[in-house]
Amino acid sequence: MTDVLRRGRASLAFSFFAQGATFALLVTRIPAIQDRYGVSDGLLPAFLAAVPILAGVGSVTTEQLVKRIRPSTLLRCAQPVVLLALLGVGAGDSMVELGIALAAFGLAVGALDASMNMLGVSLQRAYGRSIMLSFHAVFSLGGIVGASLAWVGAHWHLTLWVSYLPVVAVLLPATLIGSRWYVDGGLPAEAAAEGTGEGGTVVFKLLLPLCLVMTFAYIGDSTVSNWSAKYLKDTLGSSEQLSTVPYNVYMVTTLLGRSLGDSGVRRLGAVTVVRLGALVAALGFAVVALAPGAWVGMLGFTLLGLGLCVLVPQTFAAAGRLFPGASDSAIARLNVFNYVGFLIGSPLVGALGDAWSYRGAMLVPMALVLVTLFYARSFAPQPDRYGGGHERPRTADVGRGSNGL
Numbered sequence: 001m002t003d004v005l006r007r008g009r010a011s012l013a014f015s016f017f018a019q020g021a022t023f024a025l026l027v028t029r030i031p032a033i034q035d036r037y038g039v040s041d042g043l044l045p046a047f048l049a050a051v052p053i054l055a056g057v058g059s060v061t062t063e064q065l066v067k068r069i070r071p072s073t074l075l076r077c078a079q080p081v082v083l084l085a086l087l088g089v090g091a092g093d094s095m096v097e098l099g100i101a102l103a104a105f106g107l108a109v110g111a112l113d114a115s116m117n118m119l120g121v122s123l124q125r126a127y128g129r130s131i132m133l134s135f136h137a138v139f140s141l142g143g144i145v146g147a148s149l150a151w152v153g154a155h156w157h158l159t160l161w162v163s164y165l166p167v168v169a170v171l172l173p174a175t176l177i178g179s180r181w182y183v184d185g186g187l188p189a190e191a192a193a194e195g196t197g198e199g200g201t202v203v204f205k206l207l208l209p210l211c212l213v214m215t216f217a218y219i220g221d222s223t224v225s226n227w228s229a230k231y232l233k234d235t236l237g238s239s240e241q242l243s244t245v246p247y248n249v250y251m252v253t254t255l256l257g258r259s260l261g262d263s264g265v266r267r268l269g270a271v272t273v274v275r276l277g278a279l280v281a282a283l284g285f286a287v288v289a290l291a292p293g294a295w296v297g298m299l300g301f302t303l304l305g306l307g308l309c310v311l312v313p314q315t316f317a318a319a320g321r322l323f324p325g326a327s328d329s330a331i332a333r334l335n336v337f338n339y340v341g342f343l344i345g346s347p348l349v350g351a352l353g354d355a356w357s358y359r360g361a362m363l364v365p366m367a368l369v370l371v372t373l374f375y376a377r378s379f380a381p382q383p384d385r386y387g388g389g390h391e392r393p394r395t396a397d398v399g400r401g402s403n404g405l
Helices: 002-027 030-037 044-065 071-091 095-127 132-155 160-181 189-195 200-235 245-268 270-290 294-308 311-322 327-355 363-379
Strands: none
Touching (some): 030 095, 095 327, 200 327, 327 363
């Protein structure tokens, strides 16, 4: 059984890595995509907004599908679609083909994100200790690798399909082979009955604090990814070369924080780690807003990576603890707010920056992240007859991989 869990953890971690690389290859080559298809500046926001909207649709659909299909099966089907859609984005010739490829990417990535985190929460419960942050750390590593490969493609002036084809050729068969070791988990019948709640309204009311935390975290994350370079150059007066550094620093510190985060959760508890993460992230935004120059601004973005990195993985884990018998449904609903935050964050900061100032705009995500402190109690382990408030191992299906092990 231990070997089954270890193989399941390794194969799921590789899926997180592949998705991090795939997503980075898409978003970091947006200017090249725009040039290839002749997408105007006015039309580009519509294309970019369509992806998270469709991803939300994919996540909601996943909530219904997992009532009949194992999350591992959905993940095994969704990941190849995401990879092939990325290749389609690079290989198309017309705006219609771009739209179809992005639509497929968005719908599949919603199912992919939801099913990956469902399996992650299941494995964490099976392990009986915090491991969710390690999966998201591997996602960050994949993002760094993907962004580096995108830089190579841009540096050597490679066409998009030439940049994407080797990556897809490697990741597609590797993820399909690894998927045979995914592990689905189940709960004892008594625990499943306890966790279902009395209806969708009751569940959503209990889930709402976590939905807000997820939204605020992604507002902060999208602020860094979309505005850090412009802020450093236009507001803090950095060189164009230096302005590209903050996001890379942010990704590296996110990887570092997530790599160490599970150990912190085991020692301090999820509530303390979430509160510390929110405080560090808020401090980072404050430093960015008040920075007298580029290097102090860089320090602020470094703190943001260390603070924000723990919030999303722990939010998924908390949803699994709140609804042990309906965790898949809770995670699918919660995952929608990932895309809500992404959609709100960039336009919000841009509008405030234009109407007020970009320094002032940085204080808004700071205030939203601080609200997480009031919801931190939702991250506490839920007391029950099985584990006294701690993660408990699954006793049904835990040793059964998706290939029937």
